[in-house]
Structures are given as C-alpha cells and as structure tokens.
Amino acid sequence: MAKPQKPQTRRSIATNRRARHEYEVLDELECGIVLVGSEVKSLRAGHASIAEAFGRIKDGELWLCGATIAEYPNANIFNHVPVHDRKLLVHRGELEKWHKRVKERGVTVVPLELYFQGSRVKCLMALCRGKKLYDKRRSERDKEDKRSMDRAMNRRR
Template identity: 55%
Template sequence: MGKKSKKSKKKKSTEDPNFKTIARNRKARHQYEILDEMECGIVLQGSEVKSARSGKVSLDEAYGRVQGNEVYLVGCDIAEYPQANLMNHEPKRTRKLLLHRREISKFAETASQNGLTLVPTAMYFKKGVAKVKLATARGRKLHDKRDKLKKDTAQMEIRRAMTHRR
C-alpha cells in the first residue's frame, strides 16, 4: 500500500502582513469631494507610536496645513499612552508630514486654490512605518451631500436587485 500524501491547505491571506490600518476618516468622503490622494510619512514620538499601534487615533477633525516649505497635520488626536507616565505626548499637537519638495509644491499649489483643503483620509503602518493618506478635497454643500446620498442608495438597490436576480 502506498502512502497518501497530505496536501497542506493553507488559506492565502488577502491582507498584507506588512500593512495595518490604524484609523480612517469616514466622514471625509461624505463631506468632501476627493480630487487627489497622496501617501506621506508622519513624524511621531515614541509614546504616539505605541498609542497608534493600539488604535487610539482619531482623524475626524484633522486637516493638513502648508507652512513655508513644509506640510503639517493639525487636529489629529492620538490618545496618551498610559504606560508612558512623564514621557507622554500632547494628544492634539501639530505633527509634521514627510513629503518630497516636488510633492509639497504640488500640494501647496492646489491647496492655495479657492475652496480646496488638505484632508487626511487614513492612517496606517506600512512595513513598520507610520503613513498618512492625504487628499486634496473640495467641500460639499448640503444639497450636494443629499444628491450623493440619493445616488448611492439607488446604486445599492440596483446591486441588491441584481444579486437577487441571479
């Protein structure tokens, strides 16, 4: 009798082990019309990194600001890390974003246009380094938000009907 070979059935993970999402700004897609997105690094202190790894980050009221030749993230709330004691950080401090000069000049040019802002849409760890996805966006008026909601619900109903039909 021959031996039966056991095939290992490993599930292939669709998630990248080097990528971990910390926080998303879900309101941004509703309140703003996203025009362009760019990934940039962020300068964090040690206790901020520990707090971010545990998921204690809020991007709800955050925005980007161009000052001189640098871009800063303002209003991002990273909760204090309880084990840091005296070496803790200020939760809502202004944090520097790391971009190349070309990217900064491009963002500065678009952000200076009337009605455009820099909005963080996500914060994540990529290969152990903290990154922020920053978007140039135009604010939506109330009637635009209503139109978008109607269009989204109509699309959802169409998808539902198509799946039930199959």
Template identity: 45%
Template sequence: MSEGVKIIAVNRRARHDYSVDDSYECGIELLGTEVKSFRDSKISFPDAWAEVIDGEVWVRSLRVAENPFSSIFNHDPDRKKRLLLHRDEIKRIARKVDEKGYTLIPLSFYFKKGRVKVELGLCKGKKTYDKRADIRERDIKREISREFRTKLQ
C-alpha cells in the same frame, strides 16, 4: 492597499463632506509614545486638517491619546505633527491649496512596512445638494443589486 499594510483608521466622514481630487501617501513624524498609541489605534481625527507652513506640511487637530503605561515623559496629545513629503510634492500641494476652496484632509492612517503612513487628500468641500445626490446614487445602486440577488435565487 497592498500586502504588508495594516489599516489603523479611516476617515469616512471626509469622503462624505469633501470631493477628493488628489491623494498623497506621506510619512508622519511621531514620538515614541505616539507610535505606541497608533499601534493600539488610540487616535481621533474627525475634524483634522493639514496646512503648508514655510515649505513644511503640518497636520492639526489630530488627537493621539497618551499611553497609560509610559513614564512622566509622555507626549502632548494635541500637538501638531509634521508630515514627510518630497519638496516638489509640497510645492504642488501649496499651489493647489492657495486656490480657492481646496484643503488638505487626512483620509486614512496605516502601517506600511512597520512605518506609520498618512493618506492625505487634496479636497474641495461639497455642497448640500451634492451630498444628497451621492446618497441617492448609493441607494439606487443598493436597490439594483438587491433586485439582482432576488432574481438569481
């Protein structure tokens, strides 16, 4: 990420469970009390996903905690939120999602120039053996780097 970017939360589980084919940066439509909760990092999205409905992209299962200091006009923590993308990007995403096995997963949330942004990934689910192979590769890289460190000392 570049300067002026403050990371709020990263979905590390998504990279483990899915292979990310493409990613998009998009805005998110929030209420005032939701922005306050984002600033305090009071969000939860372990099983969040997005869908295309009538030419709009909506994120589901994103829980934004209520702000305890706001009045009775607080937001609904489990409401679906609209993502802001260009029309041609939405069409491209909709075509891909209609293919078998693709889904939209929010990979990270961050502030960019004072605005909340979402990194939305076009993902395909991994099989169990793919996950094991990734873990094996990561362990091998860790062992090799450990050996290099010990030989240099």
C-alpha cells in the same frame, strides 16, 4: 543570498469616515509622519482620532494639525502631548503641486486614514473641496440607486 521580502501589510489605525461625505476628494497622497516613541506605542494600541484633524502647508512643509493621539499609559513623565501639530514627510515636487492647488478658493487638505505599513506609520492625505448640500443629496441618491440595481441583479440570479 538575500532574504525574501515579506509583503507589506497595511493595518488601519484611524479613519476619517466623514471626510468622503463632507468633501469631494480631488487627489490623494501617502505621507510619512514624524512621531516620538510613546506616540507610536499609543498608535499600536489603536488610540488615535483624526476626525477633527486637517492639513496645513506652512514654510514649505506639510503639517497634520488637530489629530489626537492619546497618551501612552505606560510611558513615564516624558509622555507626548496628545494634540499638537505633526510634520508630514512628502516629496518636495508633490508638495509644490499641492501648494498651488491649495491656494485656490475652497480647496483644503484633509487626512483620510492613519495606518501602519510594515512598521512605519503612514497618513493618507487628500486634497478636497467641500460639498454643497445638494451634492451630498445627489451622492446619497446615487448610492441608493446602485444598491437597488445590485439587489435587482442578485434576484435575477
């Protein structure tokens, strides 16, 4: 008899909190990421930053550029380089759709989150368009209006 499967847990490692403020998210895609052993151990310790990272499509592949995964202190002299381009694993059809959209003016690929799903590391990438200053102000005003409405509803209870 087969073993019952455990539910997949999702444990966040790093999030790009500025991305949703700076960009309008058009589409999201969950990607696998190619790593070496010391990078995975460093990620398990939570030593990663994707705040200044971005995605790039080159030679028919999706790459995560500028992400920092700190060196693992217990690794030997063959430790990984903290900042280098890492290949992302995506279905070919999804990548072709995204490649067409990235060719549009003002559309870019940005990482939103790096997380463990079970024992695998996944990266949530987003297809984004930069917000103008007035868009940021409008979204901030909408958030404030929603908060005040929630407060008013809670007072009525």
